[in-house]
Amino acid sequence: MAAPAEFLQYIDANADAFIQRLADAVAIPSISGDARRRGDVVRMAHWLNDQLKALGVDTKLVDLGKQVLDGQELDLPPAILGTLGQDPAKKTVLIYGHFDVQPANKSDGWNTDPFTLVVNKENGQLIGRGSSDDKGPILGWLNVLQYHHEKGIPLPVNLKFCFEGMEESGSEGLDELVQNEAKPGGYFHGVDCACISDNYWLNTRTPVLTYGLRGLTYFKVTVSGPARDLHSGVFGRTVHEPMTDLVHLLGRLVDTHGNILVPGVEEMVPPPDEQEKAIYQQLDYSTADIEEAAGNTIALTSDKVDLLMGRMRNPSLSLHGIEGAFSEPGAKTVIPAKVSGKFSIRLVPPQTPEAVDPLVIAYLKSEYAKLNSKNTLTIENLHGGKPWVADHTHWNFEAAKKATKAVYGQDPDLTREGGSIPVTLTFAESLGVNVLLLPMGRGDDGAHSTNEKLDRSNFIEGSKLLGSYLYELAALTKNQ
Numbered sequence: 001m002a003a004p005a006e007f008l009q010y011i012d013a014n015a016d017a018f019i020q021r022l023a024d025a026v027a028i029p030s031i032s033g034d035a036r037r038r039g040d041v042v043r044m045a046h047w048l049n050d051q052l053k054a055l056g057v058d059t060k061l062v063d064l065g066k067q068v069l070d071g072q073e074l075d076l077p078p079a080i081l082g083t084l085g086q087d088p089a090k091k092t093v094l095i096y097g098h099f100d101v102q103p104a105n106k107s108d109g110w111n112t113d114p115f116t117l118v119v120n121k122e123n124g125q126l127i128g129r130g131s132s133d134d135k136g137p138i139l140g141w142l143n144v145l146q147y148h149h150e151k152g153i154p155l156p157v158n159l160k161f162c163f164e165g166m167e168e169s170g171s172e173g174l175d176e177l178v179q180n181e182a183k184p185g186g187y188f189h190g191v192d193c194a195c196i197s198d199n200y201w202l203n204t205r206t207p208v209l210t211y212g213l214r215g216l217t218y219f220k221v222t223v224s225g226p227a228r229d230l231h232s233g234v235f236g237r238t239v240h241e242p243m244t245d246l247v248h249l250l251g252r253l254v255d256t257h258g259n260i261l262v263p264g265v266e267e268m269v270p271p272p273d274e275q276e277k278a279i280y281q282q283l284d285y286s287t288a289d290i291e292e293a294a295g296n297t298i299a300l301t302s303d304k305v306d307l308l309m310g311r312m313r314n315p316s317l318s319l320h321g322i323e324g325a326f327s328e329p330g331a332k333t334v335i336p337a338k339v340s341g342k343f344s345i346r347l348v349p350p351q352t353p354e355a356v357d358p359l360v361i362a363y364l365k366s367e368y369a370k371l372n373s374k375n376t377l378t379i380e381n382l383h384g385g386k387p388w389v390a391d392h393t394h395w396n397f398e399a400a401k402k403a404t405k406a407v408y409g410q411d412p413d414l415t416r417e418g419g420s421i422p423v424t425l426t427f428a429e430s431l432g433v434n435v436l437l438l439p440m441g442r443g444d445d446g447a448h449s450t451n452e453k454l455d456r457s458n459f460i461e462g463s464k465l466l467g468s469y470l471y472e473l474a475a476l477t478k479n480q
């Protein structure tokens with residue numbers, strides 16, 4: 001059963017109001033990784049909670065406890081749980097999304113203020129932090145609800161919602177909540193399947209359904225020595241310099257072709273067979289797609305299968321930054337007293353943080369020992385999550401395939417995603433249900449980057465897709 005034509009027309013007719021709602025959401029700088037913005041993440045939770053309530057959802061805000069961030073104890077932002085419909089004759093779909101965003105400053109290289117949604121009338125881009133990751137997709141669900149609420153039409157399925165404000169910072173507190181609420185009598189008891197809209201198409205043309213995510217383990221390594229920052233003219237070549245030690249250490253983690261140098265990490269992953277390679281060969285993707293999305297001709301290889309395997313089924317190690325280093329304009333001749341390098345490893349099955357972390361820690365210590373430095377090394381693991389792979393022949397995926405065909409007139413590609421949404425596996429394991437990733441945005445949206453955007457057509461057609469998926473799911477499972 002396709003979605004009613006009236007629903008599709010309603011989404012088109014209300015597009016401008018939906019974009020205004022997205023602008024209101026983007027205007028709240030809900031950056032979970034910045035202690036100074038914690039109030040804005042909480043404000044965003046209340047804004048979203050009010051929107052859901054106004055659309056007929058029975059909601060509650062759940063306190064997730066506290067965290068320590070940058071040496072400061074902070075309240076975690078509340079999660080939002082919601083229920084709409086409790087008809088025992090209907091399937092119950094759990095919807096997850098996150099209302100926090102990555103940091104963004106105009107000085108990072110944005111052309112416009114990151115927290116003011118800019119509507120580019122010429123190319124249809126909606127530019128602003130969170131437009132694609134993940135406020136646009138969350139609001140896509142609200143657009144679906146608005147039609148049904150306003151017209152007094154019941155949805156074809158029951159819905160449960162779980163929205164969090166810490167996804168970009170390790171989803172602190174959420175696993176415990178999901179595990180508790182999955183128990184008999186808990187909030188999620190009776191959920192039949194889950195849907196997450198929080199990733200992207202591979203390219204700018206072909207919709208995708210996603211059945212895998214990489215896991216993650218995130219490290220902070222700190223080298224400290226002098227009691228204070230030093231003058232390099234006075235102390236250069238007289239003391240062990242923390243930055244020199246750290247750069248050596250970071251340089252031993254990964255080579256310039258992406259190979260991970262920590263012994264045992266790459267070796268955990270079995271090589272692909274020809275059958276698996278054929279899956280990647282069939283996907284609509286080319287070197288040009290990754291280079292267009294990256295904004296330069298810098299792909300590691302021109303072999304499409306190798307590129308796709310690099311993103312989907314192989315681990316990767318990325319260096320993210322150095323805290324405490326001189327990073328302002330000018331030529332300050334300082335020796336920083338304490339510097340912290342940040343890096344993460346994206347994990348694939350059968351890797352887990354529990355298996356990989358000890359190898360990384362042992363390697364960092366042994367490489368550091370080789371430097372014979374009198375400085376001090378400390379290693380912290382900031383957060384982690386396991387990889388996830390789902391059965392894409394399940395009716396949950398079948399419903400999404402039909403909806404994609406109905407809205408976009410083409411079959412979706414089936415992909416595994418290089419990013420991480422740690423709670424996905426928690427939903428799959430603790431609820432024992434199939435989880436589908438149904439993305440809204442395109443591969444060039446620039447999530448986590450400067451000038452993040454969501455195309456207007458992806459927002460509007462994507463809203464139709466989310467609604468159509470619910471109708472197709474109800475039809476496919478009618479007698480089950």
Ligand SMILES: NCC(=O)N[C@@H](Cc1c[nH]cn1)C(=O)O
Nearest residue numbers: 133167168169170198419420421
């Ligand atoms: N859209 C999902 C996403 O961007 N997830 C983040 C999760 C994360 C973990 N630590 C910091 N962020 C990702 O980087 O994949």
Ligand SMILES: [Zn+2]
Nearest residue numbers: 098133134198
């Ligand atoms: Zn996201």
Ligand SMILES: [Zn+2]
Nearest residue numbers: 133168447448
């Ligand atoms: Zn993200």
